[in-house]
Amino acid sequence: MRLGFLSSHGGSTARAVTAACRKGELHAVPALLISNNSTSPVMQWAAETGLARAHLSSAAFPNPDELDAAILRTLRHHDIDTVVLSGYMKALGPRTLGAYRGRLLNVHPSLLPLYGGRGMYGDLVHAAVLAAGERVSGATVHQVDAGIDEGEVVAQSRVEVHPGDTVATLRARVQATEGPLMIEALRALALAAGKPT
Structure with missing residues (x-):
């Protein structure tokens, strides 16, 4: 698999997957990072690790259709066959969704369908879990479709919520668990496609 990552901020899952590939724990090639945030830590990390990177955002492409086309063109230019969203804070357009259907994965910091959807991201998810008094949370890897956090669930991790947890400790x-969960999901995807894992 040739992997492309889309990320807006820190890209912790992209980093974990790339490390697993370079250690030989996942037979895939990290080949590209696309970010909508040119000053994000993940862009700096990509530069330091020699990963090809592209800054594609609505600042350069105010028309959503043009941005969608630019993302798809960039993925194809780098021969990407599988896309991983790692804290990417923008919705993908229909061209990219259609071209990578079944090979586009996102990780979300809750046990979907709980605490997913519009406005549920990052620390807002963990705050909602704590406010509801949940005893268990976790992460979900799911297929990406046109809905927000609505695609088919591929894998989940479960994390106990401790008394006295804060957003930071739960996060x-x-x-x-997010990196290992995505690696597991990518192995399963490769196996289903008949590729080495």
Whole structure:
């Protein structure tokens, strides 16, 4: 698999997947990072690790159709066959969704369908979990479709919510499961496609 990552901020899942590939724990090639945020830590990380990178945002492409076309063109230029969203804070357009249907994965910091959808991202998810008094949270890898956090669930991790947890402590434990969960999901996707895992 040739992997492309889309990320807006830190890209912790992209980093974990790339590390697994370079250690030989996942037979895939990290080949591209696309970010809508030129000053994001993930762009700096990509530069430091030699990963090809592209800044594609609505600032350069105010028309959503043109941005969608630019993202798809860039993915194809780098021969990407599987796309991983790692904290990408924008909706993808129909061209990219159609071209990568079944090979476009996102990780979300809750047990979907709980605490997903519009406005549910990052620390807002963990705050909602704590406010509801949940005893268990976790992460979900799912297929990406036109709905927000609505695609088919591929894998989930479960994390106990401890008495006295804060957003920061819960985030740390959930985030620690996201990389391994995505790696597991990518292995399953490769196996289903008849590729080495």
